[in-house]
């Protein structure tokens with residue numbers, strides 16, 4: 001099929017032909033998800049020709065959750081609910097998609113679990129969607145997105161609410177999770193979606209995007225990597241090589257030098273080919 005589609009080229013809104021004899025080139029995504037050595041992953045990644053979705057389930061902290069399900073159950077259901085909506089409706093605002101997804105997962109276990117428990121299983125959410133002439137993004141909690149512009153500059157999209165907390169003990173997190181002044185995460189409150197970092201940028205301005213869990217962003221948060229180095233290695237050597245670099249940095253780091261887990265689940269997706277005339 002050949003038709004007309006509006007798009008941006010060199011920053012100018014134009015109309016052009018799409019669906020040529022060569023076909024329309026859609027978003028290309030390459031990704032990897034690797035558990036911490038010896039562990040079971042609480043991460044999840046879903047990719048299509050239009051979007052990529054990355055989730056990082058909060059590790060169980062030993063406190064009673066009020067939920068008969070484990071973290072991977074919640075993460076996988078949330079991934080299914082969000083990605084199903086992204087496929088069915090390519091125009092819905094990402095925050096609405098997330099709110100509906102959280103609400104739908106609540107419906108799956110409202111009869112069996114106490115959804116009012118503040119330690120109910122939860123997950124970060126990061127997603128990027130190519131929607132015609134624009135690229136939409138959403139970040140909730142600590143799974144960031146790195147965007148490289150066609151002009152060369154690299155920017156970080158992150159939700160830093162957790163960093164502003166007075167501490168991150170299980171007790172502190174329980175008191176401020178999904179509360180005003182605290183931090184927001186996908187769990188049992190659809191309202192959390194309103195607190196996500198969201199935005200849209202012209203597809204013509206986007207060269208490549210990386211979406212990751214904090215098991216990978218520690219490369220620039222802890223180990224001194226620049227955003228450009230991360231994107232460069234991800235694009236040139238691939239997602240598996242980047243995660244291998246994470247493991248090497250973890251092994252080299254002095255014990256006790258950084259807070260949190262020495263090894264974490266590591267998930268990263270690279271998105272390229274943001275054709276301003278599609279999809």
Ligand SMILES: [Zn+2]
Pocket residue numbers: 066067068069109112113
């Ligand atoms: Zn449950």
